[in-house]
Amino acid sequence: MKVSRSASLALWPLSQVYGSGVRLRTILYRAGVFRSHRLNGTVISVGNLTVGGTGKTPMVLWLAERLAAEGHRPAILTRGYRGKAAPADPGGAAASHIMPTSDEVALLQRRLGERAWYGVGKNRYGNGRRLGQQGARWFILDDGFQHLALARDADIVMLDATDAFGGGRLLPAGRLREPRSSLGRADVVVITRADHAPAVESIVRRFTDAPIFYAHTELASLVSVGGAGTDEQRAVGQLQETDRAELDRTRLKFLAFCGIGNAEAFFYDLQRWGFSVAGVRSFADHHHYTARDIAKLEQAAMAAGASAMICTEKDIFNLAGTPETSIPVYACRIRLALSDGEAFWSAVLEAVRRHQTGTRLS
Numbered sequence: 001m002k003v004s005r006s007a008s009l010a011l012w013p014l015s016q017v018y019g020s021g022v023r024l025r026t027i028l029y030r031a032g033v034f035r036s037h038r039l040n041g042t043v044i045s046v047g048n049l050t051v052g053g054t055g056k057t058p059m060v061l062w063l064a065e066r067l068a069a070e071g072h073r074p075a076i077l078t079r080g081y082r083g084k085a086a087p088a089d090p091g092g093a094a095a096s097h098i099m100p101t102s103d104e105v106a107l108l109q110r111r112l113g114e115r116a117w118y119g120v121g122k123n124r125y126g127n128g129r130r131l132g133q134q135g136a137r138w139f140i141l142d143d144g145f146q147h148l149a150l151a152r153d154a155d156i157v158m159l160d161a162t163d164a165f166g167g168g169r170l171l172p173a174g175r176l177r178e179p180r181s182s183l184g185r186a187d188v189v190v191i192t193r194a195d196h197a198p199a200v201e202s203i204v205r206r207f208t209d210a211p212i213f214y215a216h217t218e219l220a221s222l223v224s225v226g227g228a229g230t231d232e233q234r235a236v237g238q239l240q241e242t243d244r245a246e247l248d249r250t251r252l253k254f255l256a257f258c259g260i261g262n263a264e265a266f267f268y269d270l271q272r273w274g275f276s277v278a279g280v281r282s283f284a285d286h287h288h289y290t291a292r293d294i295a296k297l298e299q300a301a302m303a304a305g306a307s308a309m310i311c312t313e314k315d316i317f318n319l320a321g322t323p324e325t326s327i328p329v330y331a332c333r334i335r336l337a338l339s340d341g342e343a344f345w346s347a348v349l350e351a352v353r354r355h356q357t358g359t360r361l362s
Helices: 005-030 056-069 103-115 124-133 180-185 198-204 236-250 263-272 291-304 341-357
Strands: 042-048 075-078 117-120 138-142 154-160 188-192 212-226 233-235 254-258 277-282 308-312 329-338
Touching: 042 056, 042 341, 056 075, 056 103, 056 138, 056 154, 056 329, 056 341, 075 103, 075 124, 103 117, 117 124, 124 138, 154 341, 188 198, 188 341, 212 341, 254 263, 254 291, 263 277, 263 329, 277 291, 291 308
Parallel strands: 042 138, 042 154, 075 117, 075 138, 154 188, 188 212, 254 277, 254 308, 308 329
Antiparallel strands: 212 233, 212 329
């Protein structure tokens, strides 16, 4: 959520205090006063400078799938924000190390299954050690740029081209979690939701010579999660050849809703993918939907002239327990498309090599 100009000015003194604390913490880690713990393996961190969505989860999926394709079983270390305690996955995907789960963790487990291990909770070093004892040698640190307590071998920083630096001010006056100068720690920078962003690149280049790549989200499939056809998954191609033609004939319109960090990006993607969006509703990140929420969404859809609703894949896991709707509800399953996936992966491995041989460029 963006901070209004008046609120930003009022909160500016607090952001100065916050920024001083962030800078001091970084200095103490560099000086060795605070210790970064190292796992027995390779740690790739995925993070950002701002609060809100920048595409971290799709990047974690991309990395995990790449490592799995190369014969590795990566361990994903994530805090599991606003998670709930959960039993071991019946399929064994998370056996012996289940801790609190969350919508993002549930999404990762559904997409990756037993191709990955999952360490969920605040103590990511402790979770990593346990998974290392089970055989994990590659670790993906989710939302890890600020998690300096765990040493990493490659730092990937994600920037959303539509609001790369959160209004230019630190929390709470803006959306920056760290000063832009922190980009000096980045090994690889990925700018999302753009094919070319020279203004963002010019700012990045003030602080780092790290290679810059571009990425955007692609619609991989639609999953029916409410109304008729529950649990049916349709490939995009099939949707365009059959269902989409029918939608065009009937002029079906959607009410779009989501509870994610950057709702506007999802609504923009829907239009980019060609959906007819009659109205939108956004909720707080990780919002757990209630029966009342669903009733209000159906009312909003009716008022907007929409005959279906559409949300993100992450929202599926927060809709559990809500009543079935009178109109269809679809979720978008997405994938990350990098401008040059092979060059990006080579850059990540080169960063790993530099860190592990002690030759990191300053």
